[in-house]
Amino acid sequence: AQKITQTQPGMFVQEKEAVTLDCTYDTSDPSYGLFWYKQPSSGEMIFLIYQGSYDQQNATEGRYSLNFQKARKSANLVISASQLGDSAMYFCAMRVQTSYDKVIFGPGTSLSVIP
């Protein structure tokens, strides 16, 4: 069965420091996509970054990078130079080839950036 695990319900980081949000996934599908979304207190879901299962390089988008370790089935999000506006819930999600109409979300990690 497909599953996403985020083991950190809450995280704190000092402003300007880097932080890693953990995500592990479980699937037997060889083809899948991994996504990270940010949900600030205003409630909208904002797409951050995507990693494909066949991608050779780790994805990067500005201050966001995805540490993809396929053998360990992990897709951790790294946020560099944290800003106060990064305080939000962060969700890891997965889409698999055999049921690509469905995206499975993890329970989320609440990140608080401390000034």
Added chain:
Amino acid sequence: DTAVSQTPKYLVTQMGNDKSIKCEQNLGHDTMYWYKQDSKKFLKIMFSYNNKELIINETVPNRFSPKSPDKAHLNLHINSLELGDSAVYFCASSHRTVQETQYFGPGTRLLVL
């Protein structure tokens, strides 16, 4: 330009009422979704439509009925609202491949009294 829009943004209603939430996307996507986010922030898919055809119907009470008049619109009608239906409902859309990102609407905050 709004990519995925939902109306209303807030909905407060009494138990037993029937209500609808509308969703529209202008991204040219062929697949649209409804998600429910509960008070613990857990996000779960309810329905998925591809080109107006129902693809996924998770274990959702049949009081919830999605309707897709065309591939740019997916509405959610809820009959006989219950207290447990209080949640945030998100509409999303994407193309129907594993690499494609889902884009979300702003959410509808439903409170059943």
